[in-house]
Amino acid sequence: MVEGFFRSHPLIIAHRGVSARFPENTLAAFAAALDAGAEMVELDVTLTRDRHLVVIHDDTLDRTTDGRGEVAALTLSELGQLDAGFWFDPAFSGERIPTLDEVLALARGRAQVNIEIKVSAFEPEAPTDAVERQAVVAARRYAMVDAVVISSFEPRILRRLAALAGAVPRLAVLTETPFAQSDLDLCRELNAWSLNPGWSFVTQAMVTAAHRDGIRVLPYTVNDLDLAKALLNMGVDGFFTDDPVGLAGI
Numbered sequence: 227m228v229e230g231f232f233r234s235h236p237l238i239i240a241h242r243g244v245s246a247r248f249p250e251n252t253l254a255a256f257a258a259a260l261d262a263g264a265e266m267v268e269l270d271v272t273l274t275r276d277r278h279l280v281v282i283h284d285d286t287l288d289r290t291t292d293g294r295g296e297v298a299a300l301t302l303s304e305l306g307q308l309d310a311g312f313w314f315d316p317a318f319s320g321e322r323i324p325t326l327d328e329v330l331a332l333a334r335g336r337a338q339v340n341i342e343i344k345v346s347a348f349e350p351e352a353p354t355d356a357v358e359r360q361a362v363v364a365a366r367r368y369a370m371v372d373a374v375v376i377s378s379f380e381p382r383i384l385r386r387l388a389a390l391a392g393a394v395p396r397l398a399v400l401t402e403t404p405f406a407q408s409d410l411d412l413c414r415e416l417n418a419w420s421l422n423p424g425w426s427f428v429t430q431a432m433v434t435a436a437h438r439d440g441i442r443v444l445p446y447t448v449n450d451l452d453l454a455k456a457l458l459n460m461g462v463d464g465f466f467t468d469d470p471v472g473l474a475g476i
């Protein structure tokens with residue numbers, strides 16, 4: 227067991243569920259994560275044409291469903307017809323694109339949920355039912371505000387969340403570029419819970435500086451045991467992995 231800065235053991239976050247062994251971002255993948263005892267599951271959320279929140283990583287349907295084209299071009303009902311499991315393995319045929327509500331209902335009382343809001347869902351005009359507002363409403367509806375972390379690569383989404391009145395889930399800043407002081411400045415501005423960088427950008431200096439500011443460092447996506455150990459030696463507080471089963475007990 228590795229003693230962390232914030233905790234006695236690393237926080238292992240099931241990235242898109244147990245996406246190494248199940249079709250990513252499906253109820254099967256999330257149920258497997260819960261069964262494996264994952265403390266937190268990560269999912270990607272975006273808007274349908276009729277403004278519902280659905281759980282899918284890509285902006286297009288082509289890679290992970292039997293549909294074609296933009297997710298945002300279809301209604302929830304149309305998306306519900308698609309198969310989101312067959313592409314991974316015919317054994318998972320019949321898996322659907324879940325709604326955010328379905329995943330919250332599944333995880334409630336069993337695991338924390340990291341809702342990553344896709345950059346492409348950002349709306350400059352900030353409608354009252356913008357994706358980030360709907361995510362907060364959903365967390366409140368399921369009484370999961372304390373069990374949810376909302377992350378995004380889009381700082382404008384995070385700034386809007388930080389400015390909302392009432393109970394708001396913890397916030398996390400996602401980055402995919404080499405560490406810069408501005409990343410921590412944004413975390414401080416937002417009172418963020420964590421900084422979530424691509425693992426290759428983690429440095430000792432980053433971890434030390436983040437911890438000095440009371441911010442966790444949770445890199446993505448770590449699927450190799452030696453890499454996980456090296457990152458933990460740098461002091462990270464956990465990591466996202468496609469295979470929480472394979473890395474269990476680290």
Ligand code: G3P
Nearest residue numbers: 268270342377422446466
């Ligand atoms: O939230 C961590 C990770 O999911 C960010 O990248 O592209 O896998 O959503 P991506």
Ligand code: MG
Nearest residue numbers: 268269270342
């Ligand atoms: Mg993600």
